[in-house]
Amino acid sequence: MAPTLAAFCVGFIWPFLHGLYLSFCQFTTVNNAKWIGVGNYAKALADTSFIDSFKFTVAFVIVATLIINVTAFAIALALTKEMKGTNIFRTVFFMPNLIGGIVLGYIWQTLFNAVLMKMGQPLLALNTTAGYWGLIILLCWQQIGYMMIIYVAGLQNVPPDLMEAASIDGANNWQTLLKVKLPMVMPSITICLFLTITNAFKLFDQNLSLTAGDPAHTTEMMALNIYYTFYARAGAAWKGIGQAKAVIFFILVVIIGLTQLRATRSKEVQQ
Amino acid sequence: MASVTLKNIKKIYPNAQKKKRKGEPEKKSNLKITAEGVVAVEDFNLEIADKEFIVLVGPSGCGKSTTLRMVAGLEEISDGELLIDGVKVNDVAPKDRDIAMVFQSYALYPHMTVYDNMAFSLKMRKLPKDEIDKKVREAAEILDITQYLDRKPKALSGGQRQRVAIGRAIVRNPKVFLMDEPLSNLDAKLRNQMRAEIIKLRQRIDTTFIYVTHDQTEAMTLGDRIVIMRDGVVQQIGTPQEVFDHPANKFVAGFIGMPQMNFYDAELVKEDGKYAVVLEGAKVVLSEDKQANLAKNDVKSQSITLGVRPEHIQLKGDASQMIHGTVDVSEMMGSTIHLHVNACGQDSIVIVPMNDIHEEGIDVSIGAQVSFTFRGKNVNIFDRETEKNLEF
Numbered sequence: 249m250a251p252t253l254a255a256f257c258v259g260f261i262w263p264f265l266h267g268l269y270l271s272f273c274q275f276t277t278v279n280n281a282k283w284i285g286v287g288n289y290a291k292a293l294a295d296t297s298f299i300d301s302f303k304f305t306v307a308f309v310i311v312a313t314l315i316i317n318v319t320a321f322a323i324a325l326a327l328t329k330e331m332k333g334t335n336i337f338r339t340v341f342f343m344p345n346l347i348g349g350i351v352l353g354y355i356w357q358t359l360f361n362a363v364l365m366k367m368g369q370p371l372l373a374l375n376t377t378a379g380y381w382g383l384i385i386l387l388c389w390q391q392i393g394y395m396m397i398i399y400v401a402g403l404q405n406v407p408p409d410l411m412e413a414a415s416i417d418g419a420n421n422w423q424t425l426l427k428v429k430l431p432m433v434m435p436s437i438t439i440c441l442f443l444t445i446t447n448a449f450k451l452f453d454q455n456l457s458l459t460a461g462d463p464a465h466t467t468e469m470m471a472l473n474i475y476y477t478f479y480a481r482a483g484a485a486w487k488g489i490g491q492a493k494a495v496i497f498f499i500l501v502v503i504i505g506l507t508q509l510r511a512t513r514s515k516e517v518q519q
Numbered sequence: 520m521a522s523v524t525l526k527n528i529k530k531i532y533p534n535a536q537k538k539k540r541k542g543e544p545e546k547k548s549n550l551k552i553t554a555e556g557v558v559a560v561e562d563f564n565l566e567i568a569d570k571e572f573i574v575l576v577g578p579s580g581c582g583k584s585t586t587l588r589m590v591a592g593l594e595e596i597s598d599g600e601l602l603i604d605g606v607k608v609n610d611v612a613p614k615d616r617d618i619a620m621v622f623q624s625y626a627l628y629p630h631m632t633v634y635d636n637m638a639f640s641l642k643m644r645k646l647p648k649d650e651i652d653k654k655v656r657e658a659a660e661i662l663d664i665t666q667y668l669d670r671k672p673k674a675l676s677g678g679q680r681q682r683v684a685i686g687r688a689i690v691r692n693p694k695v696f697l698m699d700e701p702l703s704n705l706d707a708k709l710r711n712q713m714r715a716e717i718i719k720l721r722q723r724i725d726t727t728f729i730y731v732t733h734d735q736t737e738a739m740t741l742g743d744r745i746v747i748m749r750d751g752v753v754q755q756i757g758t759p760q761e762v763f764d765h766p767a768n769k770f771v772a773g774f775i776g777m778p779q780m781n782f783y784d785a786e787l788v789k790e791d792g793k794y795a796v797v798l799e800g801a802k803v804v805l806s807e808d809k810q811a812n813l814a815k816n817d818v819k820s821q822s823i824t825l826g827v828r829p830e831h832i833q834l835k836g837d838a839s840q841m842i843h844g845t846v847d848v849s850e851m852m853g854s855t856i857h858l859h860v861n862a863c864g865q866d867s868i869v870i871v872p873m874n875d876i877h878e879e880g881i882d883v884s885i886g887a888q889v890s891f892t893f894r895g896k897n898v899n900i901f902d903r904e905t906e907k908n909l910e911f
Binding site: 407409410412413414415416417418419420423427428431432434517 | 591592593612613614618619620622624626628629630639640643644671687
């Protein structure tokens with residue numbers, strides 16, 4: 249217990265609190281910091297690029313979460329039916345998740361650019377719409393398999409007796425899905441929604457390697473915006489502002505994650 | 520309310536793997552395996568009359584649940600015809616067969632209240648709300664669960680869940696009521712109580728029942744007729760009294776009745792047109808009706824398996840008809856004692872009323888010598904090879 253707690257304090261609590269402190273400072277290094285109050289926060293919130301990245305991120309999260317979860321659930325449904333080769337499909341669908349985000353971004357960038365070129369469209373670096381949908385396709389491709397595994401586990405836990413009872417009670421396939429299966433897999437839905445929402449919100453590597461925010465920061469998500477604020481701008485003031493943005497970002501993710509957990513948890517049932 | 524007819528019903532699982540997944544251990548059963556696959560139910564023929572209570576009974580893996588599931592439509596019928604009210608329903612979906620089923624696990628929807636569980640099938644059938652309400656409350660009244668209508672299943676005890684499961688089935692007034700081992704998850708006391716309730720329920724709702732159990736007591740007490748199955752094959756169909764008094768083969772004789780029937784290797788002899796059984800030098804002449812049955816089948820003198828129920832063994836009788844043994848175990852049951860007697864090189868169970876022991880001063884302590892015999896009208900004679908009752 250004690251060593252874990254010590255490690256947790258050294259590795260998480262202390263850096264977190266120090267980071268919080270730094271968001272109220274003007275600093276160049278951790279030790280060279282000067283307290284300036286809430287000025288960083290005011291500047292962060294006044295930064296239109298930050299607000300734009302927030303809007304872009306929200307639009308991305310909503311669409312990606314919906315597509316990922318609906319598709320993953322549909323595939324899980326198909327793969328829990330008794331049919332040949334389900335294990336192979338499960339493995340294949342899961343594999344994209346094993347490839348790192350940066351690598352994925354570059355591979356997909358090549359692919360998308362090739363397709364865009366064929367279509368006679370501007371390449372990713374000059375094409376906001378393609379960047380937005382490219383990010384969504386990339387994340388879907390990466391995450392659907394993982395979420396599918398969670399949904400498969402949830403669906404397999406639904407007692408077959410319940411399905412049979414529903415079929416005798418007169419429910420058709422659609423009604424059985426909505427009234428029996430879905431409520432029974434609510435725990436899986438909770439965890440999948442939580443993972444997809446928070447992962448999509450915090451997306452960084454894929455964003456950096458696929459579009460790098462181009463063109464003109466229009467496909468820049470919040471994490472990338474913070475990164476650019478912190479590292480890519482000249483002047484001592486920007487580090488503190490980046491730090492303040494990171495704290496705001498953290499609070500946002502916590503609020504959204506907890507709200508979602510609370511909302512779906514309440515729909516869960518115990519057998 | 521309907522008649523149900525099963526004509527040459529068969530269930531074949533195409534490969535062994537699928538069979539295993541159903542949770543029936545393959546080692547235990549001796550199911551026939553043909554080129555088509557594992558035969559789980561073989562040539563099942565039964566006419567169930569309107570409002571009859573039929574019990575399918577047998578050891579696990581005998582095909583009783585599979586048969587019930589075929590009637591329910593949850594399992595495809597490999598061959599044969601299933602008729603409900605004279606209409607062939609082999610390819611009719613479960614929901615359109617107008618049946619209701621109570622599952623062993625109850626299969627209540629955990630996310631719905633008791634009320635919604637019971638109302639579910641009526642909602643699916645789009646009945647008006649007030650009618651649903653009326654039916655659910657009526658059923659709840661019958662089953663005495665009105666006070667639990669707002670609860671979720673997890674807040675109920677096993678017995679209460681069982682009632683809800685039955686309630687869910689009766690709200691619909693189904694033509695046929697199917698029950699798959701409904702009492703086996705309950706403890707012994709509750710099981711006896713629920714058994715009595717099912718008998719009462721049956722009088723109230725008066726419909727056709729098909730009930731599956733592995734418990735011979737449930738089968739005997741509930742059924743108008745019992746179907747005894749083994750390894751997918753029907754062994755005997757008859758009223759409880761018939762199968763108890765005239766078991767068709769050694770398996771039925773051993774399965775029905777508690778404690779189990781005693782079996783001995785004995786000889787059947789025919790002298791001067793009269794049949795008698797000879798066991799360890801004791802010779803017992805058979806009763807008139809048994810003589811007639813054996814004569815009708817032209818049974819010859821032969822080695823047989825002799826079956827005598829523990830309650831038909833008596834400790835007094837003609838000295839020439841006595842079999843001698845030693846008491847191994849003596850189980851006090853209150854009004855009777857179950858003696859395990861080592862005789863004829865095997866264990867025989869003998870039920871002795873306490874009154875006899877007191878009145879006649881019989882020594883039943885462990886190691887005591889006892890002699891017993893049986894009457895000619897109480898023996899069952901089975902072919903030693905085929906195990907069939909030779910009277911049939």
